[in-house]
Amino acid sequence: MLLNKLTLLTAAGMAATVATAVTLPAFGQHEHHQAPAKDTVSHEMHDMKSMDHAKMDHNGPSHMTHSFSLSLPMTRNGSGTGWQPDATPMYAYMKHGNKWNYMLHGSIFLRYTAQNFNNDGKKGSDSKFSVPNWFMGMAQRQVGKNGLLNVRAMVSLDRIVDGGAGYPLLFQSGESWKGQPLIDRQHPHDLISELSIGYTQRINDKVDLTIYAGYPGEPALGPTAFMHRMSAFNNPDAVLGHHWQDATHITFGVVTAGIRYGKFKLEGSSFTGREPDENRFDFDKPRFNSYSYRLLFNPSANWAMQVSRGFIKSPEPREPDEDVNRTTASVQHSGNLGGKNRWISSTFVWGLNDAGEHHKENSVLAESNLQLDKWAVYGRYEWVQKSGSELGLIAYDPDPLLEKLPVSMFSLGLNRQIASFSNTLLQAGAQISLYKPDRLLESVYGKAPLSGQVYLRITPALMRM
Numbered sequence: 001m002l003l004n005k006l007t008l009l010t011a012a013g014m015a016a017t018v019a020t021a022v023t024l025p026a027f028g029q030h031e032h033h034q035a036p037a038k039d040t041v042s043h044e045m046h047d048m049k050s051m052d053h054a055k056m057d058h059n060g061p062s063h064m065t066h067s068f069s070l071s072l073p074m075t076r077n078g079s080g081t082g083w084q085p086d087a088t089p090m091y092a093y094m095k096h097g098n099k100w101n102y103m104l105h106g107s108i109f110l111r112y113t114a115q116n117f118n119n120d121g122k123k124g125s126d127s128k129f130s131v132p133n134w135f136m137g138m139a140q141r142q143v144g145k146n147g148l149l150n151v152r153a154m155v156s157l158d159r160i161v162d163g164g165a166g167y168p169l170l171f172q173s174g175e176s177w178k179g180q181p182l183i184d185r186q187h188p189h190d191l192i193s194e195l196s197i198g199y200t201q202r203i204n205d206k207v208d209l210t211i212y213a214g215y216p217g218e219p220a221l222g223p224t225a226f227m228h229r230m231s232a233f234n235n236p237d238a239v240l241g242h243h244w245q246d247a248t249h250i251t252f253g254v255v256t257a258g259i260r261y262g263k264f265k266l267e268g269s270s271f272t273g274r275e276p277d278e279n280r281f282d283f284d285k286p287r288f289n290s291y292s293y294r295l296l297f298n299p300s301a302n303w304a305m306q307v308s309r310g311f312i313k314s315p316e317p318r319e320p321d322e323d324v325n326r327t328t329a330s331v332q333h334s335g336n337l338g339g340k341n342r343w344i345s346s347t348f349v350w351g352l353n354d355a356g357e358h359h360k361e362n363s364v365l366a367e368s369n370l371q372l373d374k375w376a377v378y379g380r381y382e383w384v385q386k387s388g389s390e391l392g393l394i395a396y397d398p399d400p401l402l403e404k405l406p407v408s409m410f411s412l413g414l415n416r417q418i419a420s421f422s423n424t425l426l427q428a429g430a431q432i433s434l435y436k437p438d439r440l441l442e443s444v445y446g447k448a449p450l451s452g453q454v455y456l457r458i459t460p461a462l463m464r465m
Contacts, residue, residue: 080225081198089334112129118446150198198210229332247315267294273315310325332345344368406438429454430455
């Protein structure tokens, strides 16, 4: 039965993936100038940064650097204006032009997922073929001796291939479909998930001034978004704490100003607090009614840290009078294990949503990906406080016992490269998730719910430095 469903999945996803699978490798074939694949390690990163800067032709073509600094390596790029460790591996296609440099990366999962399959008939019990996907293109050019212009576009076909209600994901919540809150489902991302432009002026090797604008874009709030973190590289699922940590990665109207000094960067943003509406194909009204600030710190090539605070005006249309103060802190680590395509990347995130009164809910995430060339083992642990109303059990929270219901989740996955062609990888994987809900939720969801999935994945290969 499962094989029949996987066959149907492959056929259903073919129209959405064939054009991309054919087009992306052609983009990567221009990488004839690169050496064989080699990961970076901490003591090499300073040399790489110096080499990038030395290769700069201040009067002509340049090599790609960080999106918002001529003095930093491109491996530090996170989502929005955020940072990852310099030692982070990159899976992408890249092309150098006369004046512009281009990069393209993304991911397509063709999968079958079954949620709460050991508690048949209980809440959240659902299965579906789904195709989580995203694609991001970047273009960059040097302006004069010390200027850097960066343009980005990110698209997702989630709404087209998975429908307006997205895919099943036990205990997930946030946003809506047909006026009803999405519960035990992950919402689809907007077709246009980022359309942004940034300009950075280098003062000297230690100091940069940056201005970034997106419609949509990502404000200076939270860690690198989950789909761009290498610690979640092989995991198809969104995080349960998404709306506590990094949900502002698609914001229709954002302006960010930042200053980097050495290993630190301080940023501030004005942005639209309202989350994207149900129409995933339009551009929502920009409001610029919210703001945030963030401090980034990369103490070495292997570490990236951030703390941030956001004051979000009316994020949910179903609760227009409720504002949220969001506080986050995160630590990311990436390290080379020696040899081709052997690395480990890990992330720890804490996020707090404070909506006033008794609505102060925490979330914690720890995830890691161990890549051993063609094999990968990855895992994720989450602990999230969700209210009875958040999970659709009651219209509101009259009982203090239902205001904070902790849910724990642990997932473990195995991934194997099965083919490679034209700088592109085809992988197969499987994943199992175990949930431990609060005892008050067991009568609704059952004890120790289990979810699982199998998938095929298409992604660019590791970039050759």
